[in-house]
Amino acid sequence: MTGSPAALPAAGRASNHARARLRLAARLTAAGIGDDRVITAVTQVPRHLFVDEALATHAYDDAALPIGHGQTISQPYTVARMTEALLAPGCCSTVLEIGTGSGYQTAVLAALVRRVYSVERVAALWQRAEARLRGLRCRNVRLRYGDGALGWQEYAPFDGILITAAAHGVPRQLAAQLAPGGRMVLPLNDGDGQVLVRLTRTSAGFRHEVLEPVTFVPLLAGVA
Template identity: 50%
Template sequence: MAEPALDLTQKPIYPTIEFEQFQGVGLSSQRTRDRLISRLMTLGVHDAEVLKVMRVVPRHLFVDEAMAGQSYEDTALPVGYGQTISQPWVVAIMTSWIRAGRPLHKVLDIGTGSGYQAAILSLLADQVFSVERIAPLQIRAQQVLKKLGLNNIEFDISDGHWGWQQKAPFDAILCAAAPDKLPESLLEQLNEGGRLVLPIGKEVQVLKGYEKTSTGVKESFLGEVMFVPLKTGVEV
């Protein structure tokens, strides 16, 4: 079966960023990236803007150089401190769900990690606020994001269960670590019409989406996943 083609003829909604200087070679080349995007499309990712962004963001810069050759495989990879860079399919599904085809102004990214998810969000939203409990990990992510010229992201070292009350309300919240149960404080920090997506559980985790409406909260089941746990406290 032929790989589906990605229509890049329409102007992207994100600002023009000059990523050409970060093009990889071999297993991190544009051709390899395009194969990943084709795979995401066959797996049911249909948000063209998310696919365009994931096509241009150099994922290999967010992992150790020794793992650059695996960076465009559809798999999670370790980034140190017991954390991972999420599987591309999961990044695409979570990002597509919170976007829901609408403009995003303020987004909260819980679990900066490698910084890759923040980079994707920064090209789809006016402002991104990213929190991380492990200070050295976030500092390293900031260095990569600065190198890429992505300057619409604010950072904080904080327990992800708390969200970022001072910057609320948000149009969307994306959490890349799994709490045992839904932190109600995150729902409280959403705008009406806002969306929250996160994995929940221990041994068995499910990816859930929550939409805050005028009459309550709508819950969606998005599949089974495996994430690192959302731990409490901070490490500086």
């Protein structure tokens, strides 16, 4: 049979996705991701369900893809890097995600922690992510449509906070919702671009670690 991947029998598409996942796992390992739990979650969550059907053949490429409304689904390496930085070692039980987007990062977190709370400011993205995660039976996820910069005070404090958009500084309201010993991973704008930062709440305040350069859409206030 010839034609587009959508015309392939379901078994053929599943086989293609399985091979692509194996290749992606090898790329993540080669790129330095060392937590096998993270690699398994990133590669086994069906990323092709979180992108438009026209992009499904690229779902397991290590690349960001558009999801509409000026947003993207992050490249798998970035998802793995942020998740690994947040969770290792010994964290977390409850995680707040700011910027649900497609819901892919949410699903990865849900495979690794007890409870995920995720806030999305774009109504259409929130609705789509909710439907996808419900379809995957991610029962330990709670989604909210709202201003992510405000966090989710009702369920604070959180062991971990992961922000999927670049801020100009650490959002104070979010930092205040971090539990003692908890971590926040987020991209920050600096003078030359963006860097991925891990913030750890200690008895003396907050410890900052700069991890690596990244590129993210900006963190915006309000809803759309």
